[in-house]
Amino acid sequence: MTLHGIFAPTLTPLLPDLRVDFDRLLAHCNWLLDNGCHGLAVFGTTSEANSFSVAERMDVLDGLVDAGIDPAVLVPGTGMCAIPDAVALTAHAVRLGASGVLMLPPFYYKGVSDDGLFAAYSEVIQRVGDSRLRVYLYHIPPIAQVGIPLKLIERLVKAYPETVVGIKDSSGDWANQEAILDAFPGFGTLTGSEKFLLENLKRGGVGTITAVANVIPDRLRAFYDGWQNMDDAEAVAAQDKLNATRIAMQGYPPVAALKEMMASMRQDPAWRTVRPPLTVLTEGQRVSLMAGLDLGKIAG
Amino acid sequence: MTLHGIFAPTLTPLLPDLRVDFDRLLAHCNWLLDNGCHGLAVFGTTSEANSFSVAERMDVLDGLVDAGIDPAVLVPGTGMCAIPDAVALTAHAVRLGASGVLMLPPFYYKGVSDDGLFAAYSEVIQRVGDSRLRVYLYHIPPIAQVGIPLKLIERLVKAYPETVVGIKDSSGDWANQEAILDAFPGFGTLTGSEKFLLENLKRGGVGTITAVANVIPDRLRAFYDGWQNMDDAEAVAAQDKLNATRIAMQGYPPVAALKEMMASMRQDPAWRTVRPPLTVLTEGQRVSLMAGLDLGKIAG
Numbered sequence: 082m083t084l085h086g087i088f089a090p091t092l093t094p095l096l097p098d099l100r101v102d103f104d105r106l107l108a109h110c111n112w113l114l115d116n117g118c119h120g121l122a123v124f125g126t127t128s129e130a131n132s133f134s135v136a137e138r139m140d141v142l143d144g145l146v147d148a149g150i151d152p153a154v155l156v157p158g159t160g161m162c163a164i165p166d167a168v169a170l171t172a173h174a175v176r177l178g179a180s181g182v183l184m185l186p187p188f189y190y191k192g193v194s195d196d197g198l199f200a201a202y203s204e205v206i207q208r209v210g211d212s213r214l215r216v217y218l219y220h221i222p223p224i225a226q227v228g229i230p231l232k233l234i235e236r237l238v239k240a241y242p243e244t245v246v247g248i249k250d251s252s253g254d255w256a257n258q259e260a261i262l263d264a265f266p267g268f269g270t271l272t273g274s275e276k277f278l279l280e281n282l283k284r285g286g287v288g289t290i291t292a293v294a295n296v297i298p299d300r301l302r303a304f305y306d307g308w309q310n311m312d313d314a315e316a317v318a319a320q321d322k323l324n325a326t327r328i329a330m331q332g333y334p335p336v337a338a339l340k341e342m343m344a345s346m347r348q349d350p351a352w353r354t355v356r357p358p359l360t361v362l363t364e365g366q367r368v369s370l371m372a373g374l375d376l377g378k379i380a381g
Numbered sequence: 382m383t384l385h386g387i388f389a390p391t392l393t394p395l396l397p398d399l400r401v402d403f404d405r406l407l408a409h410c411n412w413l414l415d416n417g418c419h420g421l422a423v424f425g426t427t428s429e430a431n432s433f434s435v436a437e438r439m440d441v442l443d444g445l446v447d448a449g450i451d452p453a454v455l456v457p458g459t460g461m462c463a464i465p466d467a468v469a470l471t472a473h474a475v476r477l478g479a480s481g482v483l484m485l486p487p488f489y490y491k492g493v494s495d496d497g498l499f500a501a502y503s504e505v506i507q508r509v510g511d512s513r514l515r516v517y518l519y520h521i522p523p524i525a526q527v528g529i530p531l532k533l534i535e536r537l538v539k540a541y542p543e544t545v546v547g548i549k550d551s552s553g554d555w556a557n558q559e560a561i562l563d564a565f566p567g568f569g570t571l572t573g574s575e576k577f578l579l580e581n582l583k584r585g586g587v588g589t590i591t592a593v594a595n596v597i598p599d600r601l602r603a604f605y606d607g608w609q610n611m612d613d614a615e616a617v618a619a620q621d622k623l624n625a626t627r628i629a630m631q632g633y634p635p636v637a638a639l640k641e642m643m644a645s646m647r648q649d650p651a652w653r654t655v656r657p658p659l660t661v662l663t664e665g666q667r668v669s670l671m672a673g674l675d676l677g678k679i680a681g
Binding site: 099126131132133134135136137162163164165166169186187188189190191193194196197198200201203204223224225226227356357358359360 | 399426431432433434435436437462463464465466469486487488489490491493494496497498500501503504523524525526527656657658659660
């Protein structure tokens with residue numbers, strides 16, 4: 082019923098004029114799929130989703146499918162502040178054949194009620210009006226500020242049981258993720274950080290959409306495929322190894338740091354470009370980040 | 382060089398299907414202009430700006446001008462998370478003849494640097510590339526979370542002295558507004574709350590863009606025109622009277638409360654509708670809000 086596995090919130094390479102660098106993006110998507118990702122959460126937070134217009138996002142989705150990416154591996158981010166935007170982008174993704182969409186709540190107004198968020202999701206679901214739609218709620222309070230409380234999940238699942246089938250929990254709060262796993266067995270709970278991957282899978286979660294899948298897809302996949310054959314100590318040790326990339330990135334802006342890693346792995350400085358308001362790493366940050374990483378090991 | 386006076390972040394009435402109710406909006410705009418507003422900050426936060434797509438906002442701007450609203454009174458909100466959206470909307474407003482635009486910073490990513498925000502504003506200004514553009518920065522950290530620090534104002538004014546000509550300070554923090562007034566004499570500093578209007582004007586500020594201008598435009602205008610002829614005690618007493626509306630609204634969601642006031646003033650319940658994630662007042666809230674207001678007095 083829900084997606085399972087390792088999903089990359091795909092980094093979006095950019096041309097010098099800040100347009101999407103489609104050729105590098107396509108190559109990256111194919112590399113991710115060839116190296117362990119079950120699917121691609123294009124236009125997640127790590128993809129700089131909210132820095133792109135609806136038209137830019139649609140063009141990328143069309144381009145990927147035209148270039149031979151199976152639409153079934155796509156789980157694009159489609160949640161936006163304005164309902165008409167979310168409806169247009171979500172409907173487009175469903176028509177293309179995406180297996181699901183990752184849907185932020187409208188995130189401009191703060192302190193909004195569960196009633197208001199329920200109404201916003203309802204409007205989008207009803208206006209898309211397509212039985213093929215599968216929504217993964219996107220809970221990322223550190224950035225969106227507007228989160229998705231358990232009571233809201235409960236109402237949405239009750240109202241749209243065939244449609245609202247999962248969540249990406251990027252709260253960074255294991256207690257919240259555990260509460261979701263306990264409250265909604267069978268719901269597609271994806272951890273937003275690989276650091277909770279073992280616990281997520283042990284508790285019946287379905288996998289992860291994690292920024293570091295952009296650089297260590299193979300290791301994440303090996304863990305996902307192998308953890309059930311490990312004893313407890315082995316599994317914990319394997320989880321610890323997975324955590325090394327995120328630990329090395331601590332204190333650096335994550336999107337710029339991941340793009341810097343890509344630039345190093347590909348020996349291709351064009352990978353560094355980000356769209357404002359994000360900024361590239363300083364030279365000092367580059368040096369210190371790379372000193373803390375063994376890219377040969379990370380890239381596997 | 383900058384706008385002066387009383388500006389309403391114009392409430393956006395909605396049809397039952399949540400589309401913009403253009404007829405009521407036009408009537409409201411004309412009423413505001415006939416009753417004291419110098420101009421209209423259509424698509425500010427109070428207008429539910431971020432709940433509308435770029436196309437919806439352009440249509441409204443076109444419609445208002447087509448219907449005879451002088452484009453020179455318009456100061457539309459055009460700041461968005463995605464640079465292409467902000468460019469498209471800003472360029473459209475300039476072409477229409479708007480006297481200025483009110484520009485939020487990109488507000489999805491949190492903890493971004495001044496360098497990143499400077500780059501984002503620069504991209505929009507340069508891509509619009511029109512010497513007629515006048516930007517009013519929009520500092521509203523309680524909602525956008527991403528604010529506009531003094532250092533950033535300084536850099537923008539230095540880089541674009543003819544273009545970045547003012548700010549709406551909706552921080553609710555008088556110390557911040559005072560610091561802006563002190564640091565940038567001649568800059569168009571508009572208070573985002575009428576509660577600081579007297580102090581703003583005394584210190585060389587240019588007026589206000591305030592939510593309550595939707596319901597008490599005449600009183601705000603009378604104060605703006607008359608404060609210099611009052612002695613200190615009279616001016617403070619007049620300022621205190623202006624504060625009554627906001628005080629009565631405390632604890633209620635502001636957009637829904639203002640729309641409820643409009644519904645009462647016009648005896649027109651259609652005014653109540655808001656777009657999710659906002660919600661209308663509960664029946665209990667309606668009763669208690671109205672009990673705390675003397676609409677006859679407020680509407681002047």
